Each structure stands twice: as C-alpha cells, then as structure tokens.
Amino acid sequence: MNLKDGEFIVSLNGVDHWVKIEGSENETPPLIMIHGGPGGNHYVFERTAGPLLAKARTVVYYEQRGSGRSQKPKSDRDYSINLLVKDFIELKKWLGMEKVDLLGYSFGGELALEISNAIPAEINQLILSAPSLIYSEIDKMVKITGFMSIANTSQSNDIKMLLQEKLDIGEVLTGIWELVGPETVDKLLFENQIIARKNRQLWEESNLINTGKMIEALQSNPVEVPLTKRLNEINHHTLILTGAFDRNTGLPIAKILHTNLKNSSLVVFNKSAHFPDLEETDKFVDVINDFLKA
Incomplete structure (x- = not known):
C-alpha cells in the first residue's frame, strides 16, 4: 500500500489494533515504533521524540494487543511473545512493505529482537532504547x-x-x-525530576492504563529458548541506546546485548536514566537519524 498519514484501526489476528502513520511524505522505509510496558502505549513518545523523527522518516506507531488504544484479546491469557510476533507480521502485511526498520524502547526493544529473530529477511535495521530482558x-x-x-x-x-x-x-x-x-x-x-513530572502529566492526560494483564501472562508463559541464547542468531545492524543512570534496565542489560549481538553499536546518554528520548531528546533523534542514514 502507499502509506498515508493518519490513525487507523487494523484487525490483526482478530484483535483491533491502533495504528498511526506520520511522515509518509518522506517516502523512507517505515520506522516502526514498538512500545514497552509490557502493556504500555505510545502516547508520550508520539508527543515528544516521535514528531521530530517524522521530520526525516516515515514513522509507524502501533499499540500491542490489550495495550493503549488497541483492543483487549478475548482472554487474559491471549498474550505471549509468539502472539505479539504474529500480530507484527500481520501489521507488516497490512503496510505492504518488503523491509522495515524497528525502534523498540524498554520491553519494545526486547520484542524488536524477537521479531528480528523470527522474520530476519523482513527487517532492515534495529534500534533498541533501554532494552529489557524480562525473563532473565x-x-x-x-x-x-x-x-x-x-x-x-x-x-x-x-x-x-x-x-x-x-x-x-x-x-x-x-x-x-x-x-x-x-x-x-x-x-x-528519570534522572531529571522536572522531566519526570512532565512525563507523568502526559500519562495522566492520556487516560491510558496498563492493566498488567500482559506482563502477568508473559511471566506465566515464558519463551521456550531464552532470548539470551538466541542473540548470536541476530545479524541485523543494531543500535543500542542506554542512559548512564538507567536503574530499570540499564548498562548491564545493554552490555549483554552489545556483547552477544554480532553487529551492534552502543551509545550511552550521560544525562539520562530509562528514557533518553525524554531526557536528551535532541541527541536521541540525531543519533537515530545518523544511524539510519549509514
């Protein structure tokens, strides 16, 4: 399909997903945003770093099943890494693109790696911001x-x-x-508590609540082979971003990924904790744009 800016409701494996496209006039390969949580949403990102990225890139947001503005699955048990990957595959079919870039933050970084491992030929480059390893x-x-x-x-x-x-x-x-x-x-x-308060204001403004159902289901239904044992299978050009003060996932996780991925680079944000996209927005956007141009 020819991508056009706007918000859409797209049925993926029987669950209605919220999708938003921005920056389609740039006619670049889609940069698909994958949010964290698990069970979070894109509300803050699409009002902060997202529009800046969309000045140069075609940005695609989607919120995972049961998250943000997307529909809840019929059962609270209908969450697993495998299902989230299958939803993404259907989203990519809807977009009609041969290859896409991924930007995943927090748990979204981990999910981006799972997607890349599942469909390697369909993913171009990876950006992981403050990625997690929730099963470790x-x-x-x-x-x-x-x-x-x-x-x-x-x-x-x-x-x-x-x-x-x-x-x-x-x-x-x-x-x-x-x-x-x-x-x-x-x-x-957050390292900067003024930015933390702004973030919380946006959380409250969104009226979007993380139900906790996804993390409960994911914890009770772990992947058969841990991602850490499959990292060496992932060959994509990968950029890992981490805040020097990230107390939630941080340098220990980033360094595990950097050490085990075959083609990765690591950038540390010296004024940030878990959200360099909020605490050092301009640097965050510049580093990503430079990486995608390479």
Missing part, C-alpha cells in the same frame, strides 16, 4: 538494585526485609513494586 534474573536484579539506590530509609528497610524472606527474585521485585509510590517510580525511571 539479571533484569530483575538491576531493578531491585535500582530501587535500593533511590529508596528512602523506610522503603530501604522494607526492601531489606523482603530480601530476608524465603522468596525468589521475581517475588521480591513484585513486593517492591507494591511498596513504592509514584515519586519513587519517577526517581527510578
């Missing part, structure tokens, strides 16, 4: 350590008590999320 122990450990580094005295004592209980690492992390409030979450995700 180290991903959970980074988050726990991150919370410990910014928690107040009371929260720190509560976390220490959790760590002393006979819980597995996932249960400890779940317990921490239940303990902390919005202010602590903002400190985890």
Whole structure:
C-alpha cells in the first residue's frame, strides 16, 4: 500500500489494533515504533521524540494487543511473545512493505529482537532504547538494585526485609513494586525530576492504563529458548541506546546485548536514566537519524 498519514484501526489476528502513520511524505522505509510496558502505549513518545523523527522518516506507531488504544484479546491469557510476533507480521502485511526498520524502547526493544529473530529477511535495521530482558534474573536484579539506590530509609528497610524472606527474585521485585509510590517510580525511571513530572502529566492526560494483564501472562508463559541464547542468531545492524543512570534496565542489560549481538553499536546518554528520548531528546533523534542514514 502507499502509506498515508493518519490513525487507523487494523484487525490483526482478530484483535483491533491502533495504528498511526506520520511522515509518509518522506517516502523512507517505515520506522516502526514498538512500545514497552509490557502493556504500555505510545502516547508520550508520539508527543515528544516521535514528531521530530517524522521530520526525516516515515514513522509507524502501533499499540500491542490489550495495550493503549488497541483492543483487549478475548482472554487474559491471549498474550505471549509468539502472539505479539504474529500480530507484527500481520501489521507488516497490512503496510505492504518488503523491509522495515524497528525502534523498540524498554520491553519494545526486547520484542524488536524477537521479531528480528523470527522474520530476519523482513527487517532492515534495529534500534533498541533501554532494552529489557524480562525473563532473565539479571533484569530483575538491576531493578531491585535500582530501587535500593533511590529508596528512602523506610522503603530501604522494607526492601531489606523482603530480601530476608524465603522468596525468589521475581517475588521480591513484585513486593517492591507494591511498596513504592509514584515519586519513587519517577526517581527510578528519570534522572531529571522536572522531566519526570512532565512525563507523568502526559500519562495522566492520556487516560491510558496498563492493566498488567500482559506482563502477568508473559511471566506465566515464558519463551521456550531464552532470548539470551538466541542473540548470536541476530545479524541485523543494531543500535543500542542506554542512559548512564538507567536503574530499570540499564548498562548491564545493554552490555549483554552489545556483547552477544554480532553487529551492534552502543551509545550511552550521560544525562539520562530509562528514557533518553525524554531526557536528551535532541541527541536521541540525531543519533537515530545518523544511524539510519549509514
């Protein structure tokens, strides 16, 4: 199809998905945005870094099943990496493009790698911003350590008590999320708290809520072969972006990916935490545009 700007509702594997195209006049290969969460949305990105990228690129947003403005599947169990990849394949068919570029942020970076591993011939280049590895122990450990580094005295004592209980690492992390409030979450995700407040204002303005259903289903239905054991199969030219202060996924995850991917480069944002697209927007856009031109 000839891509045209606008918002669309597209049925993918029986689930209506919200799709938005911007910058079609640039007539470049589509840069498809893959959001995080799991279960998040693009509302903030499409009002911040997204329009700047669309000045030079054809940008395609879509929100995953049960996320943002897309329809919930019939069952709360109808979430898996395999289903999310199948939805993407149907989206790409709808776009009618032979090859596309991917920009995934947070869990979206991990999903972008899964997509590239599943349909390598149909993906051109990859950009991973603050990517996760949700099934790995180290991903959970980074988050726990991150919370410990910014928690107040009371929260720190509560976390220490959790760590002393006979819980597995996932249960400890779940317990921490239940303990902390919005202010602590903002400190985890952002170095600049003024930008954190702007981000939270946009979250509230969107009226879009992460139900948690996707992460629950994904955690109970892990992939058969961990992504970490398949990274060396992914040959795409890949750009990894990470904030120096990212306490949510951060340098430990970025370096695992950089070490194991055959054709990757790593750029560190020295003033950012988990969202360099918000804390260093201009640099974020410039680095991506330079990478895609190469």
